[in-house]
Amino acid sequence: MIGLHYIDEALLVAEKPAGLLSVPGRLPENQDCLVARLQASYPDVLTVHRLDQVTSGLMLYARGRQVQAALSMQFEQRRVHKRYQAVVEGQVAGEAGEIALPLICDWPNRPRQMVDLERGKPALTRWRVLARDAGRMHQIRLHLHHLGTTRVAVPVAAMS
Numbered sequence: 001m002i003g004l005h006y007i008d009e010a011l012l013v014a015e016k017p018a019g020l021l022s023v024p025g026r027l028p029e030n031q032d033c034l035v036a037r038l039q040a041s042y043p044d045v046l047t048v049h050r051l052d053q054v055t056s057g058l059m060l061y062a063r064g065r066q067v068q069a070a071l072s073m074q075f076e077q078r079r080v081h082k083r084y085q086a087v088v089e090g091q092v093a094g095e096a097g098e099i100a101l102p103l104i105c106d107w108p109n110r111p112r113q114m115v116d117l118e119r120g121k122p123a124l125t126r127w128r129v130l131a132r133d134a135g136r137m138h139q140i141r142l143h144l145h146h147l148g149t150t151r152v153a154v155p156v157a158a159m160s
Contacts, residue, residue: 003038005058010067012045014038018056023047034059049075055083084140085130090149096128099143115142 003015011160014034016022021033038045038061045061046068048122060080074080100122114120125143 002034007042008063010063012038012042012061012063014059014061016051016055016057016059018054020077022050022055022059035061048072049080055084086140086144088144088149091128091132092127092144092147092149094129097126097145097147099125101143101146103139103142113139113142115146 006013048071103113103123104116104120106114
């Protein structure tokens with residue numbers, strides 16, 4: 001059962017559990033995804049953005065092509081603020097900071113991305129430590145790796 005957090009004639013906000021694809025994969029066994037499940041009840045739902053398969057969090061969907069185009073433009077123009085929480089392995093120095101490293105698609109390993117100082121698109125991650133614990137990829141993984149972490153486990157995403 002997918003948790004719906006908001007729905008009206010233009011938008012739908014659903015909670016994506018970790019382990020579920022946002023959109024269908026290329027292989028037949030990777031067709032189960034959040035958008036397909038939503039479209040079973042709401043056929044007009046269209047994808048606006050994606051989260052990694054291992055990431056849980058809220059996802060915004062358009063209901064119709066016009067809304068999808070408008071929302072996609074807002075994402076492209078970086079007018080949508082996204083916030084993630086992640087549990088990382090390793091210790092970062094300091095309590096907060098920024099990482100500005102340009103990212104580009106790693107074509108042989110897509111959908112993975114990689115840092116490319118010459119051809120990458122600007123990407124900025126502002127981070128702060130919420131808690132430190134002795135116990136326990138997309139942009140966040142790459143940027144945190146740059147700070148010396150070795151693994152990001154079960155990130156949670158939300159937009160505001």
